[in-house]
Amino acid sequence: MTETIVTITTFDEAKDVYRHKDLRQALYDAGEVVMADVLVNLHGAAHRDRRRLENRLFRRDTVERYEHELFPPIIDATLQPHLDAGRAELVDLGHQLMMNLAASTAGVDRPLGTPAETARLYDYLMRFIEGATLAHYTGDREAKAAEVRAKLEAFDTEFVEPSVQRRLKLIAAHEPLPHDVLSVLLTNQDQLDLPREVVVREVAFYLLAGAHTSATAFTRVTHHLFRWLEAHPDEADAVHDRLFVQRCTHETIRLQPSSPVAARWALTDIELRSGRKIPAGAKVIIDLLAVNRDPAVFGDRADEFDPRREIADGVAPYGLSFGSGMHACIGQDLAAGYAFTDGEDVAEHLFGLVPEAVQRLFDHGARPDPHDPPEMDDSTARPYFGRYPIVFHR
Ligand code: HEM
Numbered sequence: 001m002t003e004t005i006v007t008i009t010t011f012d013e014a015k016d017v018y019r020h021k022d023l024r025q026a027l028y029d030a031g032e033v034v035m036a037d038v039l040v041n042l043h044g045a046a047h048r049d050r051r052r053l054e055n056r057l058f059r060r061d062t063v064e065r066y067e068h069e070l071f072p073p074i075i076d077a078t079l080q081p082h083l084d085a086g087r088a089e090l091v092d093l094g095h096q097l098m099m100n101l102a103a104s105t106a107g108v109d110r111p112l113g114t115p116a117e118t119a120r121l122y123d124y125l126m127r128f129i130e131g132a133t134l135a136h137y138t139g140d141r142e143a144k145a146a147e148v149r150a151k152l153e154a155f156d157t158e159f160v161e162p163s164v165q166r167r168l169k170l171i172a173a174h175e176p177l178p179h180d181v182l183s184v185l186l187t188n189q190d191q192l193d194l195p196r197e198v199v200v201r202e203v204a205f206y207l208l209a210g211a212h213t214s215a216t217a218f219t220r221v222t223h224h225l226f227r228w229l230e231a232h233p234d235e236a237d238a239v240h241d242r243l244f245v246q247r248c249t250h251e252t253i254r255l256q257p258s259s260p261v262a263a264r265w266a267l268t269d270i271e272l273r274s275g276r277k278i279p280a281g282a283k284v285i286i287d288l289l290a291v292n293r294d295p296a297v298f299g300d301r302a303d304e305f306d307p308r309r310e311i312a313d314g315v316a317p318y319g320l321s322f323g324s325g326m327h328a329c330i331g332q333d334l335a336a337g338y339a340f341t342d343g344e345d346v347a348e349h350l351f352g353l354v355p356e357a358v359q360r361l362f363d364h365g366a367r368p369d370p371h372d373p374p375e376m377d378d379s380t381a382r383p384y385f386g387r388y389p390i391v392f393h394r
Pocket of ligand 1: 025027039051102105206210213214217257258259322327329330331
């Protein structure tokens with residue numbers, strides 16, 4: 001029997017699909033090796049119960065603590081060797097930066113604190129990304145899945161187990177736990193009752209959900225800003241305006257969502273508010289590239305990169321790139337901050353970690369390397385940069 005596919009290209013229908021309780025996650029079926037039973041793949045009560053517990057980690061006070069206290073020293077430490085060298089490669093730098101943050105959100109300790117240990121964690125992260133995006137892998141998928149499975153086991157032994165043991169000791173001693181996903185899972189094990197491999201995958205999933213999407217956005221925003229500067233040489237100072245850099249981040253994420261589609265399975269026959277009928281068993285594909293350029297919401301010039309565009313009330317400046325409804329990205333405020341509202345105090349504003357990291361590059365005079373142009377990644381069908389050399393001019 002051929003599969004019925006329903007493609008959604010308008011903003012209003014997409015919101016309706018995201019909200020519908022009889023539409024179940026379908027995006028990661030091929031990435032099960034990392035994604036089986038992790039939050040984004042759960043449905044109904046199982047999803048609600050785990051989400052409710054993990055939500056506590058992403059409240060405004062925690063986001064503020066990350067942005068103001070935890071992340072600035074991580075950005076500085078990660079950036080310093082590149083500043084000393086006068087150059088950097090953005091794709092790698094973005095992953096290193098965002099992994100360092102995501103490791104603390106996920107609850108992956110690095111007890112040795114050595115560069116070699118961080119390099120090994122980075123290698124795990126890259127394999128997990130390949131596992132989660134197997135559907136787009138252009139090489140031998142079965143061999144890659146086996147490699148990722150072995151990596152998960154090694155990741156458990158090297159990183160998860162010591163992190164679990166440290167937290168169990170803290171629990172036994174009635175001492176405070178770090179604010180991270182692993183601590184939440186361990187303290188609520190009586191309610192969640194998760195097998196060990198699910199705990200390992202949930203931690204691995206947070207590592208990659210936090211790092212890969214933000215790292216991809218980091219490179220793309222920087223690229224858009226370079227192009228903006230080329231086109232507007234008289235506006236060179238705009239890159240030192242943090243609100244402008246945040247708007248460029250939102251506009252980049254709208255035009256280039258980290259995941260260009262969302263997908264759901266219809267569990268029953270469904271009728272959307274628009275009147276569109278979706279038969280049970282159909283796969284619903286939300287085409288985010290189209291949805292985020294819907295002229296009914298973003299106007300006639302929706303295709304253009306315009307960080308100063310006016311956005312209607314009730315519409316997020318990054319469109320639906322963080323999803324919506326029950327699976328809406330748990331880390332969106334952490335990654336992209338809050339949209340600035342007129343009258344708000346800039347000193348109180350949270351800009352988000354991607355804008356803050358990009359800002360730091362421009363504060364150090366980042367420019368594309370004139371002798372080494374960027375290249376695309378040809379190991380995947382998706383449009384990722386493979387290499388993006390930059391230089392710093394002070
Ligand atoms: C630019 C950065 C990011 C983008 C574009 C992004 C995008 C998304 C999208 C589109 C979804 C929804 C998937 C769906 O409905 O099928 C999602 C879910 C999720 N994201 Fe993000 N994300 C980003 C950063 C982060 C960060 C920093 C974290 C963690 C700290 C994170 C953790 C998650 C989790 C746990 C979910 C699953 C939520 C659930 O199913 O209830 N993301 N993200």
